[in-house]
Amino acid sequence: MSYLTPEQQNVVDAPMVPLCVIACAGSGKTKTAVHRLVRMRRNLGASRGRVALLSFSNVAVDTFRKAYADLANGLPSSAGQSRVDIDTLDGFITTHIVRSHSHRSMKTERAPFLVTGDEAFLENANFKFPTSSFPRSIKALKLSVENGKAVFFHEFNEQKETVDASIARNLIARLGRTGAYTHDLGRYWAYRTLKEQPKLLAALARRYPHLVIDEAQDIGSVHQAILELLIGAGSCVTLIGDPNQGIYEFAGADGKFLTNYHQREGVQLHSLEKNFRSLPGLVDVANGLCNRRDKPERLAPDTLHGAFFTSYKHDQYSQLITRFQEAMSAAGANIKRSAVLCRAKKLAGTLRGDEASVGQGLVKAFAAAAVLRDRRKDFLGAFHRVAIAVVALLDKAPPGLVHQITQPSSDPIGRELRKVIWAFTRDPATGLPSSSLVADTQWHTQLLARVRALLNGLETRFNLKQGANLGNKLANKKLPNVPLASTKDLENSDATNLRIDTVHKAKGESLDAVLYITTKQHALALLNGVRTEDGRIGYVAATRARDLLWVAVPHSALKELKPTLVAKGFKEIVG
Numbered sequence: 096m097s098y099l100t101p102e103q104q105n106v107v108d109a110p111m112v113p114l115c116v117i118a119c120a121g122s123g124k125t126k127t128a129v130h131r132l133v134r135m136r137r138n139l140g141a142s143r144g145r146v147a148l149l150s151f152s153n154v155a156v157d158t159f160r161k162a163y164a165d166l167a168n169g170l171p172s173s174a175g176q177s178r179v180d181i182d183t184l185d186g187f188i189t190t191h192i193v194r195s196h197s198h199r200s201m202k203t204e205r206a207p208f209l210v211t212g213d214e215a216f217l218e219n220a221n222f223k224f225p226t227s228s229f230p231r232s233i234k235a236l237k238l239s240v241e242n243g244k245a246v247f248f249h250e251f252n253e254q255k256e257t258v259d260a261s262i263a264r265n266l267i268a269r270l271g272r273t274g275a276y277t278h279d280l281g282r283y284w285a286y287r288t289l290k291e292q293p294k295l296l297a298a299l300a301r302r303y304p305h306l307v308i309d310e311a312q313d314i315g316s317v318h319q320a321i322l323e324l325l326i327g328a329g330s331c332v333t334l335i336g337d338p339n340q341g342i343y344e345f346a347g348a349d350g351k352f353l354t355n356y357h358q359r360e361g362v363q364l365h366s367l368e369k370n371f372r373s374l375p376g377l378v379d380v381a382n383g384l385c386n387r388r389d390k391p392e393r394l395a396p397d398t399l400h401g402a403f404f405t406s407y408k409h410d411q412y413s414q415l416i417t418r419f420q421e422a423m424s425a426a427g428a429n430i431k432r433s434a435v436l437c438r439a440k441k442l443a444g445t446l447r448g449d450e451a452s453v454g455q456g457l458v459k460a461f462a463a464a465a466v467l468r469d470r471r472k473d474f475l476g477a478f479h480r481v482a483i484a485v486v487a488l489l490d491k492a493p494p495g496l497v498h499q500i501t502q503p504s505s506d507p508i509g510r511e512l513r514k515v516i517w518a519f520t521r522d523p524a525t526g527l528p529s530s531s532l533v534a535d536t537q538w539h540t541q542l543l544a545r546v547r548a549l550l551n552g553l554e555t556r557f558n559l560k561q562g563a564n565l566g567n568k569l570a571n572k573k574l575p576n577v578p579l580a581s582t583k584d585l586e587n588s589d590a591t592n593l594r595i596d597t598v599h600k601a602k603g604e605s606l607d608a609v610l611y612i613t614t615k616q617h618a619l620a621l622l623n624g625v626r627t628e629d630g631r632i633g634y635v636a637a638t639r640a641r642d643l644l645w646v647a648v649p650h651s652a653l654k655e656l657k658p659t660l661v662a663k664g665f666k667e668i669v670g
């Protein structure tokens with residue numbers, strides 16, 4: 096049983112006013128937020144208002160829910176312990192605004208639905224907007240709110256290009272009339288709905304007099320605009336986060352809402368500066384990277400620990416990972432609670448070997464699904480790819496069909512369809528062929544026959560007609576004359592393998608040992624500190640480590656980077 100520190104307790108005991116809690120990495124934001132939530136419930140007693148605790152990932156939400164369920168047991172029955180909602184910020188917005196009220200603003204008869212972005216109808220010319228180079232699908236349309244006005248843009252080659260507001264609005268309205276919205280546009284519709292329906296806004300603020308937002312550095316400008324409306328209507332909003340871990344600037348979250356929040360009248364500022372996660376050597380390095388003076392709570396053990404650097408050659412990733420695993424053993428790190436982290440999705444994917452980059456078009460999607468299922472045991476990832484590919488093979492698939500198949504719903508047809516696609520995905524004997532078959536002969540022949548059978552079944556049972564040219568769409572191109580996944584790969588696929596992931600995926604986690612593989616640019620950014628997004632991404636990677644951190648830099652950049660690495664407190668691994 097651990098107790099709250101005085102700084103954590105101050106947050107929990109604060110009056111029922113908006114708080115701005117700036118917290119360092121590993122400072123126990125989760126524990127503090129849940130204790131605060133319980134205290135708020137106790138203070139509110141039997142009053143009718145609800146409290147929402149909102150974060151940004153499903154993992155965080157699960158953790159909060161479990162922790163609240165444990166703690167809230169001690170609440171008196173008069174405290175209304177069930178009048179709490181724990182969700183993602185987008186989940187909250189979708190449930191309480193978009194799905195239930197936005198159909199009026201969207202001018203649709205249907206219940207609004209989220210598209211995954213892979214639906215074929217989104218590629219239709221009606222749903223494209225012009226750019227300086229070529230027309231792009233509405234799924235690439237993004238927006239931010241600046242000075243109370245929506246600004247539309249898209250990104251190409253990491254550059255932002257503004258999209259004419261009236262073109263964007265017309266396009267969004269056209270998609271809206273089908274009932275569809277993308278992730279970005281869901282927030283747009285939520286904002287518009289609250290602006291257009293003041294009674295709804297007032298009712299929502301009355302129902303949620305208190306909102307607590309965790310990871311508040313990730314609040315984007317449209318999220319902020321929605322929260323500002325709720326604040327204006329009377330909701331009391333508390334923000335908890337670490338500005339040094341803001342790694343969604345590309346998605347419009349620059350962390351300023353959190354950093355400046357305490358300057359508003361009536362907002363109380365708190366800070367958490369004790370790091371419970373990392374050993375002292377690692378906290379020192381983290382402090383050097385972000386210019387803070389956070390204090391470690393843990394004591395240094397006798398086993399190997401600390402922050403190290405090494406170099407790697409591009410054709411020797413596996414040797415690097417093997418060396419790291421040896422160090423992990425010396426440090427007593429648990430393989431299931433350790434990871435190799437990369438900045439780029441692509442490198443993480445290549446190192447994991449989870450995408451079959453063979454085949455072309457839809458065959459490529461089926462091949463990737465087979466490898467995901469057989470090698471990574473990632474059935475959900477495989478299922479999504481299969482659903483998208485199957486829908487793309489239909490003639491005029493109804494809008495929202497991929498969503499209907501992949502998202503749980505009470506709609507009986509959606510449920511039945513989901514079962515059929517699941518059965519196809521799961522079973523290598525009758526459905527998606529095994530990745531151990533030779534790709535361009537056995538595997539492709541089976542794929543063609545079974546997809547044909549699947550499509551016939553969909554036509555008979557669900558009246559979904561198959562499109563023309565199946566043979567062309569599933570052509571035997573770019574498939575090798577070897578199995579998609581070798582037997583050795585399949586043998587190595589057990590769950591004891593060291594996890595390889597992106598930094599974004601590991602955000603919020605505590606890991607015994609971390610190997611952060613960097614490019615020269617990413618290593619420089621890490622060492623230059625948290626002013627840039629790449630610097631903050633490096634900081635997030637480094638601060639996940641409890642006991643052991645390795646930063647691996649390209650061999651060609653070692654000489655140049657070494658003095659700064661040493662100056663920042665990293666020790667060199669020789670050999």
Ligand SMILES: Nc1ncnc2c1ncn2[C@@H]1O[C@H](COP(=O)(O)OP(=O)(O)OP(=O)(O)O)[C@@H](O)[C@H]1O
Pocket residue numbers: 097098099100103118119120121122123124125126337340371372602603604605638
């Ligand atoms: N008062 C406490 N006593 C002992 N352990 C604590 C206390 N508060 C938090 N911890 C532990 O500290 C660790 C880090 O907590 P948590 O994961 O909530 O950090 P965080 O603030 O969210 O960090 P980050 O922002 O870096 O993800 C957890 O293992 C948690 O159990």
